[in-house]
Amino acid sequence: MNPDTALLAEQVRQAYEDRKPLRIRGGSTKDFLGHASPGEALDLGTYRGIRNYQPKELVLTCRAGTTLDELEAVLEAQGQMLPFEPPHFGPRSTLGGTIACGLSGPARPYWGAARDAVLGVQLLNGRGQVLRFGGEVMKNVAGYDVARLMVGALGTLGVLLEVSLRLMPRPAHTQTLVQERTASEALTAMNRWAGKPLPMSATCWDGAQLFIRLSGTPGAVRRAAQEIGGEPLAPEAAVQFWQTKIRDQQHGFFLGSDPLWRLSLPQAAPPLSLPGEQLVEWGGAQRWLRSDQSPDSIRQAVETQGGHATLFRGAEIPSRFHPLPPSLKQVHRRLKAAFDPRGILNPGRLYPDF
Amino acid sequence: MPSSPESAAFHRAHQRRSALVAALRAFLPSEAILAREEEVRPYECDGLSAYRQLPLLVVLPRTVAEVQKIVRLCHQKGVPLVARGAGTGLSGGALPLADGLVLSLARLNRILAIDPLNRTARVQPGVRNLALSEAAAPYGLYYAPDPSSQIACTIGGNIAENAGGVHCLKYGLTVQNVLGIRFIAADGTEIQVGGACLDSPGPDLLALFHGSEGRLGVLVEATVRLLPRPERAQVVLAAFDDLEKAGTAVGEIIAAGILPAGLEMMDQLAIRAAEDFVQAGYPREAAALLLCELDGTDAEVSETLAQVHALLLQCGATQVRTARDEAERARFWQGRKAAFPAVGRLAPDYYCMDGTIPRRKLPEVLRHIAELSQRYGLPVANVFHAGDGNLHPLILYDANQPGELARAEALGGEILERCVAVGGTITGEHGVGIEKLPQMCVQFRPAELDQFRALEQALDPQGLLNPGKGVPSPRRCSEYRQLPKRAS
Numbered sequence: 001m002n003p004d005t006a007l008l009a010e011q012v013r014q015a016y017e018d019r020k021p022l023r024i025r026g027g028s029t030k031d032f033l034g035h036a037s038p039g040e041a042l043d044l045g046t047y048r049g050i051r052n053y054q055p056k057e058l059v060l061t062c063r064a065g066t067t068l069d070e071l072e073a074v075l076e077a078q079g080q081m082l083p084f085e086p087p088h089f090g091p092r093s094t095l096g097g098t099i100a101c102g103l104s105g106p107a108r109p110y111w112g113a114a115r116d117a118v119l120g121v122q123l124l125n126g127r128g129q130v131l132r133f134g135g136e137v138m139k140n141v142a143g144y145d146v147a148r149l150m151v152g153a154l155g156t157l158g159v160l161l162e163v164s165l166r167l168m169p170r171p172a173h174t175q176t177l178v179q180e181r182t183a184s185e186a187l188t189a190m191n192r193w194a195g196k197p198l199p200m201s202a203t204c205w206d207g208a209q210l211f212i213r214l215s216g217t218p219g220a221v222r223r224a225a226q227e228i229g230g231e232p233l234a235p236e237a238a239v240q241f242w243q244t245k246i247r248d249q250q251h252g253f254f255l256g257s258d259p260l261w262r263l264s265l266p267q268a269a270p271p272l273s274l275p276g277e278q279l280v281e282w283g284g285a286q287r288w289l290r291s292d293q294s295p296d297s298i299r300q301a302v303e304t305q306g307g308h309a310t311l312f313r314g315a316e317i318p319s320r321f322h323p324l325p326p327s328l329k330q331v332h333r334r335l336k337a338a339f340d341p342r343g344i345l346n347p348g349r350l351y352p353d354f
Numbered sequence: 355m356p357s358s359p360e361s362a363a364f365h366r367a368h369q370r371r372s373a374l375v376a377a378l379r380a381f382l383p384s385e386a387i388l389a390r391e392e393e394v395r396p397y398e399c400d401g402l403s404a405y406r407q408l409p410l411l412v413v414l415p416r417t418v419a420e421v422q423k424i425v426r427l428c429h430q431k432g433v434p435l436v437a438r439g440a441g442t443g444l445s446g447g448a449l450p451l452a453d454g455l456v457l458s459l460a461r462l463n464r465i466l467a468i469d470p471l472n473r474t475a476r477v478q479p480g481v482r483n484l485a486l487s488e489a490a491a492p493y494g495l496y497y498a499p500d501p502s503s504q505i506a507c508t509i510g511g512n513i514a515e516n517a518g519g520v521h522c523l524k525y526g527l528t529v530q531n532v533l534g535i536r537f538i539a540a541d542g543t544e545i546q547v548g549g550a551c552l553d554s555p556g557p558d559l560l561a562l563f564h565g566s567e568g569r570l571g572v573l574v575e576a577t578v579r580l581l582p583r584p585e586r587a588q589v590v591l592a593a594f595d596d597l598e599k600a601g602t603a604v605g606e607i608i609a610a611g612i613l614p615a616g617l618e619m620m621d622q623l624a625i626r627a628a629e630d631f632v633q634a635g636y637p638r639e640a641a642a643l644l645l646c647e648l649d650g651t652d653a654e655v656s657e658t659l660a661q662v663h664a665l666l667l668q669c670g671a672t673q674v675r676t677a678r679d680e681a682e683r684a685r686f687w688q689g690r691k692a693a694f695p696a697v698g699r700l701a702p703d704y705y706c707m708d709g710t711i712p713r714r715k716l717p718e719v720l721r722h723i724a725e726l727s728q729r730y731g732l733p734v735a736n737v738f739h740a741g742d743g744n745l746h747p748l749i750l751y752d753a754n755q756p757g758e759l760a761r762a763e764a765l766g767g768e769i770l771e772r773c774v775a776v777g778g779t780i781t782g783e784h785g786v787g788i789e790k791l792p793q794m795c796v797q798f799r800p801a802e803l804d805q806f807r808a809l810e811q812a813l814d815p816q817g818l819l820n821p822g823k824g825v826p827s828p829r830r831c832s833e834y835r836q837l838p839k840r841a842s
Binding site for chain 1: 469470471472473493494495516518522523526527529543544545546549550551552555557562564565566582584585605606608609610611612650652654656658712713714744778779780782785786794797799801805806808810811812813825
């Protein structure tokens, strides 16, 4: 075992012995997500580096502390990218943190989520054992899919050491179109187009305008642009819009002071009439709400549409993630005990009681 | 009179069976309970017919409430159960247990809703894979995963095994195409994970259930993603005089930034068998054949087609043909889809393997398979999902020759172990089931297997859901590891 891996394993083993909680930390750019967790820091920020990159296989393995910036620069040099376009909430955002939080960006409904790109992981469980699940191949059904189970677990089931990912070629051509639309028109339009074989790669309604990104071969993009219509956005402005403003949340909408809610809904669910501003992404599947309404009223409105609501930034409430039905919560609680019997990994980060 | 030891054992379990039937009759009609030997016989195996076992009995519920009552009863009485879809699985995942019941979900076969605007369908587990795509067709939509058994196999079984197909490289496996499930937990509780949204909070339980082979819960409903049917699909056939050149061509296509909908390879034995069987128009003299399917909008396909054509010639293809029309395209694919039965005609029996390797290791692994084939004296035909490195070596043997099945299994085991050694996996899409338990001990270390068992116990503390599959017992692994190392 590598000395630096052994060191991390030893820290977890010691914490297991001492029954002392650990707070897993990468670049500390997503501390706002979920609840504060007590405990000593387990630092993965220096546990970095690409371990294996096979461009012809569209596969990469790197250590969890590798920053997204570093990773994406390496991929770009080979004309490839992470299909899920993860947000960077700062230059120190790491791959491990991104996967643990299960965060995906604008392309998510069209090219898949972070979990879809994960092929394998190496992790430390709550006993400090170094374990490997999944691998570096696209198709793999040997054993339970523990690698993907880690996505969204916020480090509560294991400390991610290495992650293997499926990559994709960067599309040859991209164009963004802008149309004036109401929320209701935008939702219908986005979903109608998604039901056709058009090369859409991102959609966003920002309160007044609908932005549609098309990606693919030049001819396919040109033809789809004719079918969809709208004003083309200049290429630099388009990159600025999708990456900085939407993916990394620098759009004016995200800079307000009211609590920021992330609503996950069926894509074509009608506009929710909740007090506050809304920004719609992912063809309607991800909607952002700035509102000081009570968590209960927001969650109730979302639940009636079959969705769930996360308090993403701001305020302090007992459960930032949508409360689970008791039977499902019991499953999560038992899984936590199976991976982390002494409850030392990021306790309370996801749900206050485990 | 019982005619075999197995049959005798079946009849000895008479009392246990009667007691269970009596309890089931409280909520199931008699036609939903199969308890006579001739009635349960058809359920003795799945697609891996080398393994057979008569179950204690078979139940065929029609409703979720009935499934729930059956699971509760098993929980109370400590009776193990094996959930079953169409029984097309290739790893013995649905092999019955002598002291357990088979819970067939074949009658829960309704498509509950199709939502064209959301592009989702809510289905019961017994819905057939192809029936779903047919039902979605009027909306211009389809369900992407298409295992070879799609005419018969069910969505429930697809989820249990995380089934693939020929279009995984572009459209993913089952796990990438399901949004939500409802299952009955081991204690009879009904639990919903996900729904029609794209995600749910916390650890990805939905992914965990995919490929769990009915060991974490009994699936009773799924919400799946439907995709728009591509405007055009076109297939290119390329022949090579050398397998390695064909392997290189696959890498070059991907490196050029092209993501084909399907990218399949066959070796000479498979090519000839398929050609003799369905007259697909394959070149019989070729050492390797590639089928590359491109789909998308008309413009996209035209642009990429020219690029692929040029690449294939650059890589040394001796012949490159684009299907002239839909009929020829269907024929090209028919040869590939019929490859298993076609190879099956060459020998009394064949054994289909399912390893995945990093694609760059293909030449090395193929050479090794050829050596093994010689050493064991059994022919091996090779069919691959080349785009994603998923190999299906087909080992030809004759089960009536004493010792040949064991030799075929040993050969297969060695192929899988080589897949692990080069950084791959023992199963790409068929699952572990009963078949690959020994190789699980090769792919995973004891601590990893312990973690699997802990996870399983968290959801099924009594170990009643499909026990003995998927994860080998520690004892089995230590026995396997002590076997004398085979010469390699």
